[in-house]
Amino acid sequence: MQLDLNLPAPYQPHAGLMAAFEACPLIAIMRGITPADAADHGRALYEAGFRIIEVPLNSPNPFDSISAIRQAIPVDAIVGAGTVLRGELVHDVKAAGGELIVMPHSDPEVVTTAKSLAMACAPGVATPTEAFLALKNGADVLKMFPAEQLGCQVVKAWRAVIHNDVPLLPVGGIAPDNMGPFLSAGANGFGLGSALYKPGQPATATASNAKAFINGLRIARAGVKK
Template sequence: MEPELNLPAPYTPHAGFVAAFGVCGMVAIVRGIKPAEAAEHGRALYEAGFRIIEVPLNSPQPLDSIAALRQALPADAMIGAGTVLTTERVRDVREAGGELIVMPHADTDVILAAKLQGLACVPGVATPTEAFAALKHGADALKMFPAEQLGPAVTKAWRAVIPPVVPLLPVGGVKPDNMGPQLAAGASGFGLGSALYKPGQDAAATRANALAFIEGWKAVHGAQK
């Protein structure tokens, strides 16, 4: 019998994140979106099947886009911010209606700030040391970033020591037709960037891209059964 893997602290993930991720294990990253178009693109993503949408804070007026998405979408959609670098920005995201903090790094102060304010947090990690430190401080999932450097072999090695209950999300270079190897290695889902949304594209393109990812996701999961 395999020995049970235990985390250094109780793992109590954010209930809203667990519910949204359970519907769709892919996070839509809409870097560069503008507030006036956020609702339309958000509805396209939601109707395709996505339940988690991330607006990076280096987008134009990102807090306004977060507020627009929160107002436009049903309560079971989780709206959050990416590229959150400071504890002050965590507060700003919460006040705009955001429920999720995503980071490119594993700053434990930012993780703690998010958890103390009742938000879900997915920090970026590139080593097992960063991963376990993030989990110790309350991370709900781990963003494996950049995924181009952390391929399936790394995911498999990490999964041998990180319990299956903890979601691993490679981010970077993910396309509808290349998800299989990472999922087979132990990834739980993905963060999707420019292959899903590019600034300036219309909502019809966002919808088409979203549906392609949903079909790719279903195809891989069907093949693994």
């Protein structure tokens, strides 16, 4: 029997996150959104085709925004929090209706707390050691951060040792026109920040940017298949 040494055992990713990721592998990072605007932007993203939205916890009243977005869009979308730095905050995200924990780091306490509450978790990792430890602790996907520093060659190298079932998501500096090289290297999706949403922009701008990313992903995917 040949052992599959690069697949964490057992790897049982969050079903809701995987379904949303399959529908659209783009995570909208709504850093700086306010509760008053959250629902409108959430609807704009959903209507454009996005199915995963995070509100970083260094946004104004983030738990209220998470709740507003969760109530505004259908249940096939996943809503959660980003920049979750401590384990106790996971409980607050859950109470607000969040289902996803996104982190800039891979603190085991945050990952294991999320999994104990049946939530999805996307820890930030910058080395293979961090990546495999995050998977051992129950990570569903790996947030490769910062993507500007890691680059496509690192994605390619990681893909050789991290099983294809485990999604790799570069985050940082992703634009509608630069996803192709990352996909060719083995990335599966992306986290999108200021190129998608900047605090204070109208929901119409968010809708327009979201459509540009959806179109950019379509073009990038077509290029990879050639």
